[in-house]
Amino acid sequence: MSDQRTVLERVGEVPLSRRRFVQWSAAAGGAAGLMGLGGVGLQQASAADPAPSAEKIVWSACTVNCGSRCPLRLVVKDGQIVRVDPDDTGDDAVGTQQIRACVRGRSIRQRIYSAERLKKPLKRTGKRGEGKWAEIGWDEAYTIIADKLKDTIAKYGNESVFIQYGTGVIGATVARSWPPGGSAIARLMNCLGGFLDQYNDYSCGQIEAAVDFHYGAWQGSNSNDDLVNSRLVVMFGNNPHETRMSGGGEVFVTQTVKRTAGHKVIVIDPRLSDTAMNLADEWVPIRPGTDAALVAGMAHVMIKENLVDQAFLDTYCSGFDEAHLPAGAPPNSSYKSYVLGLGPDGVEKTPQWAAKITGIPAATITRLAREIATTKPCSVNQGWSIQRHSNGENQARAPMLLANMIGQVGISGGGNGERESSAALPMVSFPVLKNPVQPVLPFYAWTDAIVAGKGMDYRKGIRNAANLNSNANVKHDVVLGADIKFIWNYGSNATVNQHGDINKTLEILSDESKCEMIVVIDNQMTVSARWADLVLPDATTAEQVDVIAQGSAGNLGYTILADKAIEPLFDSVPVYEQLTNIAERLGVKEQFTEGRTQEEWVRWLLDESRKAIPDLPTFDQLRTQGIFKKKLDSYISMKKFRDDPVTNKLGTPSGKIEIWSSNLYLMSQDWPMDVEGNAIDPLPIYRQTREMPGDPLQAKYPLQCIGHHYKQRTHSSYGNSPWLKEAHPQHVWINTLDAQARGIAQGDAIMVFNDRGKLVLPAYVTPRIMPGVVSVPQGAWYKPDTPGGVDRAGAVNVLTSQKLTSYAKGNGQHSNLVQVQKA
Amino acid sequence: MLHELPLVIFTIAAQMSAGSFIVLGLIHLLGAKVPQETMDRVTDPALYAVGPLLVLGMAASTLHLGSPLRAANSLLHLGGSWLSAEIFAGSAFAGLGAVFAFLQWKKLGPHVLRQVLAVLTAAVGAFLVFAISQVYSLRTVPAWATYFTPVRFFITALLLGGLAVGAALVIAAQRREAKGVETPEAAALVGRSVRGIALGGLFGLGAKYIGQPAYIGYLGTHPEQAARESLDLLVNTYGVYSAAQNILTFAGIAALFFMLYRMADGNAGKRLMPTAAIVAFVLVLAGEVIGRMLFYASMVRIGV
Amino acid sequence: MAKQLAFYFDQTKCTGCKACVIACKDKHDLPVGVRWRRVAEYSGGLWLVDERTGTMTQDVFSYYTSYSCNHCDDPICVEACPSTAMRKGENGIVKVEPEICIGCKYCAMACPYSAPQFNEAKGVMTKCDFCSDRLAAGQTPACVAACPSRALDFGEVAELRAKYGAMASIEPLPAASVTKPNLVISPHHRAQVSGTGTGRIGNPKEI
Ligand SMILES: Nc1nc2c(c(=O)[nH]1)N[C@H]1C(S)=C(S)[C@@H](COP(=O)(O)OP(=O)(O)OC[C@H]3O[C@@H](n4cnc5c(=O)[nH]c(N)nc54)[C@H](O)[C@@H]3O)O[C@H]1N2
Ligand SMILES: Nc1nc2c(c(=O)[nH]1)N[C@H]1C(S)=C(S)[C@@H](COP(=O)(O)OP(=O)(O)OC[C@H]3O[C@@H](n4cnc5c(=O)[nH]c(N)nc54)[C@H](O)[C@@H]3O)O[C@H]1N2
Ligand code: SF4
Ligand code: SF4
Ligand code: SF4
Ligand code: SF4
Ligand code: SF4
Ligand SMILES: [Mo]
Secondary structure: OHHHHHHHHHHHOOOOHHHHHHHHHHHHHHHHOOOOOHHHHHOOOOOOOOOOOOEEEEEEOOOOOOOEEEEHHHHHHHEEEEEEOOOOOOOOOOOOOOOOOOOOOOHHHHHHHHOOEEEOOEEEEEOOOOOOOEEEOHHHHHHHHHHHHOOOOOHHHHEEEOOOOOOOOOOOOOOOOHHHHHHHHHHHOOOOOOOOEEEEEOOOOHHHHHHHHHHOOOEEEEHHHHHOOOOOEEEEEOHHHOOOOOOOHHHHHHHHHHHOOOOOEEEOOOOOOOHHHHHOOEEEOOOOOOOHHHHHHHHHHHHHOOOOHHHHHHHHEEOOOHOOOOOOOOOOOOHHHHHHHOOOOOOOHHHHHHHHHHOHHHHHHHHHHHHHHHHHOOEEEOOOOOOOOOOOHHHHHHHHHHHHOOOOOOOOOOOOOOOEEOOOOOOOOOOOOOOEEEEEHHHHHHHHHHHHHHOOOOOOOOOOOOOOHHHHHHHOOOOOOOOOOEEEEEEEOOOOOOOOOOHHHHHHHHHOOOEEEEEEOOOOHHEEEEEEEEEEEEEEEHHHEEEEEOOOOOOEEEEEEEOOOOOOOOEOOOHHHHHHHHHHHHHOOOHHHHHOOOHHHHHHHHHHHHHHHOOOHHHHHHHHHHHEEEEOOOOOOOOOOOOOHOOOOOOOOOOEEOOHHHHHHHHHHOOOOOOOOOOOOOOOOOOOOOOOOHHHHHHHOEEEEOOOOOOEEEOOEOOOOHHHHHHHOOOOOEEEHEEEEEEOOOOEEEEEEOOOOOEEEEEEEEOOOOEEEOOOOEEOOOOOOOOOOOOOOOOHHHOOOOOOOOOOOOOOOOEEEEEEEEE | OOHHHHHHHHHHHHHHHHHHHHHHHHHHHHHOOOHHHHHHHHHHHHHHHHHHHHHHHHHHHHHHOOHHHHHHHHHHOOOOOOHHHHHHHHHHHHHHHHHHHHHHHOOOOOOOHHHHHHHHHHHHHHHHHHHHHOOOOOOOOOOOOOHHHHHHHHHHHOOOOOOHHHHHHHHHHHHHHHOOEEEEEEEEHHHHHHHHHHHHHHHHHHHHHHHHHHHHHHHOOOOOHHHHHHHHHHHHHOOOHHHHHHHHHHHHHHHHHHHHEEEEEEHHHHHHHHHHHHHHHHHHHHHHHHHHHHHHHHOOOOOO | OOOOEEEEEEEHOOOOHHHHHHHHHHHHHOOOOOOOOOOOOOOOEEEEOOOOOEEEEEEEEEEEEEEOOOOOOHHHHHOOOOOOOEEEEEHOOEEEEOOOOOOOOOHHHHHHOOOOEEEEEOOEEEEOOOHHHHHHHHOOOHHHHHHHOOOOOEEEEHHHHHHOOOOOOOOOOOOOOOOOOOOEEEEEOOOOOOOOOOEOOOOOHHO
């Protein structure tokens, strides 16, 4: 809280417009602190203000990582944002829709004017994480970074400088934070000889690795607007109504097309999610991590009743049955053999078998199998939760396999079993130059790479930057040459809050001799910022000009010009300007900027984009109209392959859909598994890996704990808005029966714990989650009562594990066994 | 349980003062044969306690207002809002009571006029009690919107009013005794009044005791979910308080029996009478305060 | 000018996102604790666990209701208000006159929709005013304009009823007979009629 006070004391130093803000917020917040705006509501300027000036509307956008992207019309008065208005263009039809911001975007004033807003560069004075800071000038901050970078590169090489995964500014272009290798920080590092990059991400770590083996490369399923041609839609843990919440995005698209088409929607999810509640005609609760078993059980029915699309399997797929296994495959290794009990395990995957694992009654599995196999066109798709499990690679492939069995790949109204895609304008991204560093780290292994990065090879997931496709990295000789010594953390809370096993991470970060420097560039005093060595206050999107690429919105393409609505608050500086100043101290300013200011880059980017999108307005036009929309064609996944599989071969070794993957088979022979229960399976079979139902650990920790993505926040972003905390409070979902068994009533404080950590939250006792499963919505701002102690904010990552999945080397963050008791 | 404490204080104080006034009136009425001078000597001290009590209650009630400076606006909806009526009746009762007390104190004006004024004040007091009950007979609150509410409020008024008057009478009598100015007539009037009050009190407490299961039955069979939630609050959430209230009711009954028993005992009982009267009053008051807190705590509105 | 304005709520589209709630707060600068629009979750149903097969069955239902003030035809708030601060006026909109309100909170006690919301800092009751200033400027109410699912609309009550029917008695709302709300609901497919009591409010602290 001390930082708030110091700013108040420095009121005299800030320019007039900001001074008025300070007075305004001091009047509103009083003793609660400078930015205590949220607590009392955002009162408008006090009566002492001079004659009211006119309101103006400035187009801006919400640029956090929710998969949607919303324009915001900021109402500005006297240099303050006084209100948010929604998009006022477009209509209620898919393809030309109005893009109404969600609950979070509507609260953006509380993020811009938050109590945690960073004001000055901060240098750590105490031990890392202790919370002791000195405010320093920008000049000093730039110098520290430039010197430390030079020093680190000289001592350990460019491979020791890591740009942390960070999606807080994913929607911007110049200020874009994700992918890390596409950010302005990467551009700066590439002027200096490169940095250690990462592949895949927290969102899709397992499916990204697995889909390469199944379909040769990322394909994405049909865009949701195409569901208008479906008669049946089957969603595996897909929750657009909570994870694509924009009123121009998938919540709108799925609702609208369902109304037009009148199709049936089945949602398979351990929770009665808002999608299951609203969009679905049927909710099928399933034990987390067991979708592959459900698919196997359904396959049994389809095989026995001759309901599979044999012609499709024969033409387009490899490995469904023995007749279509490639040479070199062991006998009885086809999927059909697995299902019929002819494979190595000798177990027939009957609906009864699947019932026991999934919790879904066998009769339901049989009925679903028949319905899915006989109602066409049928779209099978998945969210990314099902693959954020310890067996996530197989989980991800299971719905693809289902889509294959019913032959719905490459057609309108169907889908390939991945998550939906969306059409998008081909906007040019910010050029970042070339990174010469060859080894690339799997995104989830950075904590390992701090401890023992040097020497990590392909069997630890290191890939070759030359070609990151899974098929190209089965075996190669690229080795990581250094531990991570320097972390850039821009628009990211992944250094602590969003990564698995917070307590373990903090232990690793506490050793200041391992990772020597952590630079956090953010605009809030986040959990990761608390563990930084240097914290730099960034300007928000509302405080700089940028071009904003669209989010997932069916077949609607759009681009927003986010203008500068207000001056950067306090001493914050846009990241591009920060990096320009650092580049100057490192002697690479000219190369970094190419002589352009941020606005000049934005003009350049629009001009470049206009080459592919001729009707895209110029900078000046777009600045006036705010948003450009264009109805695009629906995306039909793998249509070319379906139309002509011979000419348009997939990137798999066989060129076909590899239900039995030959490369995975090779890896299973070679890659050692260092996590108990892990194995590399050529087929998308159900495997009971770490902390799955049936794990003996359930004697101690009987409940499965997931952490669904929540309406209050986008991950941790917006997690400090008092309005949002009121609207969507953080709590633990627990079934009525599990609560009763523990004497827990609605609202009781309960402790959720395992060997990795403990947290306390109010109980949300509900029939909306299945017995045996609890959910702690991910992204709350970790706040332990004592260092390493019980977390009182409810950050699920105190419970999650850093153990890597079998071959994606990714995050099984939804696989956690826990116990719950009254606190 | 501290829901609406200002309102607990206000409603109890208002009902107690209205009840006191009515009981005093009854004593006057039933003691018509008692010489005027004796009657005034005995009852006036109690009368002077009524006014401050009501003022205290009214003051407390403004504590729950968000804008107490505008309290007078509360009269603007007379004829439409029972709350306006309540505040009007409260003010009228306080005003009439004050005028009457002043006239009585200074013995101004003809006796008949004062009597007419007293009857009028008592009537307004009775209306006040009714108005309060109507304020809470909200059709959206099943636990309140029932004839139990006015009945209960009148019982409270008479019980507390009576016991307060009784306590005041014996304390005043004791003072006179101590000063040696007590007359046999006055003592007899006190005795009769207190006995009457004790009997009335027993009746009131009995009615409460019988009324309770009936009320629980009403809540339990009400079609609205809100009624059952109120019941749950009374029986489970605040069950301890409900029990305490019952115990106090019983203790009050016991105290009154004890008092009646000792009074029948002639002189020996007389010494203990003030203590017994005060104990009975305090017990019943405590019970009523808890009861009123429960009344507010059990408020569950239908809907959301 | 309308005779009587009403809200239309399409429950089949409501995701409980509360963009409407926040848009209202943003428009009217409402502090935490003051919610002119609220969203209730109503859920019910049972789970049966079959230990033998390790499976579970259920008949769980759940749906949301977004509601503000319904500017009722029989407004118990107006009836209860001792100061006449609560009054029904132009377009049938029920408003609080802040200069007259004494902050007795009696309207809040009475209204079965919790529509009157006390503002501690101001000492007076506040509530949805149907965004009268936006209406006057030819705009739609902030909540209606915000809803990502287009679940909210508004208009002349007679027209809305002609178009969508007259349903407003959906759990956990009270029966429409109590205050005659100007609210028209297209019910969720699992919606329960007011008074059936088959479920319970899942988010009591949020409304
Ligand atoms: N247990 C568990 N953990 C998870 C997940 C899970 O499902 N379960 N999900 C994972 C997934 S899918 C993801 S994508 C990650 C997301 O993890 P992150 O990418 O770390 O996302 P956020 O937590 O939103 O952090 C974004 C940061 O950007 C900052 N920011 C916002 N706007 C700006 C800006 O304009 N400038 C700057 N400089 N900073 C800004 C925010 O303040 C915030 O600190 O989390 C992962 N973590
Ligand atoms: N509001 C909000 N929206 C977001 C985000 C956010 O933080 N907040 N984050 C964004 C980002 S970066 C990402 S990557 C996406 C994430 O999108 P997803 O990964 O799809 O989201 P989750 O919430 O993890 O899971 C979706 C649903 O799957 C269910 N589920 C969990 N485990 C299983 C399982 O094993 N099987 C099945 N069938 N279902 C399961 C959960 O209950 C949940 O309802 O969301 C994006 N959208
Ligand atoms: S969080 Fe996502 S859906 Fe919500 S306003 Fe921001 S971009 Fe739109
Ligand atoms: S904004 Fe619309 S969908 Fe969201 S809660 Fe409100 S009414 Fe429901
Ligand atoms: S909803 Fe409540 S506050 Fe609004 S008019 Fe009806 S009774 Fe009055
Ligand atoms: S709080 Fe104000 S509006 Fe409500 S009843 Fe009291 S005086 Fe009327
Ligand atoms: S009409 Fe306006 S005041 Fe009423 S709930 Fe909607 S946004 Fe709030
Ligand atoms: Mo993500």
